[in-house]
Amino acid sequence: MRNGGSLRKVASEGLAQFSQHFVSSDAFFVEIQEWLQYNLENLPSESSKFCSPFQLDELRLLDYAIEGVPCQLLFRMPPTASPSAEVDRYLAVEDFVHAGAQHLWEIFWAATTELKSMPLSVKGPKASIMENINSGMEAAAIPGVALLKKDSRAQGGMPWEDVVTFVEVQENTTGALSQGDDTVPGLEIVAHALFHGFLMLSSRFLAERNQAVHQNIDIAYILCVDSQKGGVVRLKGDISKLETITEDVYVSAAEWFREHVEVAVSPVDQVWNRFGNANWGDLGALQLLLALFYSIEQCQGPPKKDVAEMAAEYSAQLQQRRLERDIDEGREAGDTSSLHNHSRGKEVEIEEEEEVKISKHALVADTMHLEPGTILWLEDAQWQQGFRIHKQRGSVQGSLYIGVSLNDMEKLLTVIVGAHPSQLEPCWEDMSTWYQVQRQTRVLNIMKQQGISSRFLPQIAGSGRVMHPGPCSKESPAGRCDHPWCGTPVLVTYPVGETLASAVEIEGRISADEALRCCHDCLSALRSTVSVGIQHGDINPEHMMRAAAADGEYYYVLTDWGHAVLEERDSPAISPKFSSTSALQEGRLCPASDAESLIYLLFFVCGGAIPEFDSMEAALHWRDRAWARRAIQQQLGKVSAVLKAFADYVDSLCTTPYPVDYDIWLRRLNRALPHGDPRRMNDLSFGGSDFATESSGTSAPSIDN
């Protein structure tokens, strides 16, 4: 260690001296020009060493993730001909960087309360001149705009070690080497970008206090913009490989770039339209935003919100709109009297059509269909586990199977197969398996970590990625090869049963005792998860599973936790028939929302009719009228006085901030079951003793009888 330390000290001293002499970007340009020209000329062919820093998929995912969250600009980009163009251009760029970073921060990082305000600020030439005047120092022009840490302690000039992203602002970024649609940035601007990127990397290396902060101190993102377009240059290089004892620092730096640095250059694309507004959803702006995203991630750590998760939420909204449109179209076909198009927010019909086509194609080509008898091997970081598929679950061709573990051939398991990762974002069909598999795996794991165990909740028997037959040429554990199964995520749970939806389809309705059990078991499951802050958000008859216990009696398991609401920003699923009022109204849950959905579910499985709704308003209107006329209470009253009283109780809580008193209702339900239900008293995960006393018959007075 001491040796390493002293070597580092020597290297730092060399680099500090080197940096004092490395001051002229023009001198650097002379040395690097030829090499840059060769590589930019050959873009985007393979003989160039410069690839693009971003994949189209990454950009699309970010686009989906930030969709629908407005991003406001204060300053428009001025027209090029305006007299104060240069000053205004800097202001517009500063505003873009600030708005973009703030936006990303709020969406992805600020989810936790302690990090509400962005710990980054924007510094442009104007700010720095003002600062220098105030501090009586000589004004030093800053050659661009920087996003830097707010707590930067450096004084005067540009504190390069605290720069998170740097922006080169020029009159024209498009280079002479551009051909047709292949627009590459100009030689000089890339050289400036590399020069400033070098300053960022070398200062970070010298400022040891930043070592712990910067996740990848070897990577720097530099944006290159003019008043219309922009692109991104990324460099990745180990500064310790730089030859610092040298006659000519520029020759040495150019040599370091040629030998030890991976340079990535994006195409230059439109960012601001002719009115001077940023085109947030366009490729050009998305490239800049993604560079900001990665830069923030470098210095602030991974985001609290996952990009894929956010994109999935957007896909869920798309799904909802499509559902509404399908209903409208159905009405149009059958009944032409009144067709009101339900439009909320932005409409992107053309894109949707394209997506539907893609998804159908994808389903035909890539859905993994498993024949009975197939052995499925899963791997995760620690282990590999085999499962044998027995049969498909349900009649619909899809991703649900029943199988067993090779370690325990007795116990039946539910095997849920996700979409192939490459299919993830283009279509919502795949998004719904993302909720079923990836998100549900996360939620169930959180429950497990929180120590929740309840027989009324699904348990994980295994999860991981499919290991396909034949050779696999993936390059890293998280990578994937060309095999259509490679990397497909799978979740295996137990117990196994039939959904309440299919039971009702066959039996028409369920008996009074079953309705009481269903209500009891669901509330018991909810009591456990609410105790660790998890709400289900998607209770409906498809997500309630009826399983048979060893003695042949049914019990109910609340499944499908993929849409669970863990924190304020999570949105519940939207189902016109079963969603709670506040989910439909505000896209949020209140504490009694799951109980409210449970009431609609009970109403439905006890023979109550819920119509097909052609809009959210219609669904809300039905709820209003049904509660006002006490239609739900009347229907449930025919089944059980306790269910009726519970419906009244939930009605009083709907859309209020008051929590559900689970214990009291579990006691009442249990007492209403034939002779009480001893199994339900004993296997409650907590509060069990409480229940035993209650059921002894000597307990507190009860309102139901």
Ligand SMILES: [Zn+2]
């Ligand atoms: Zn493979």
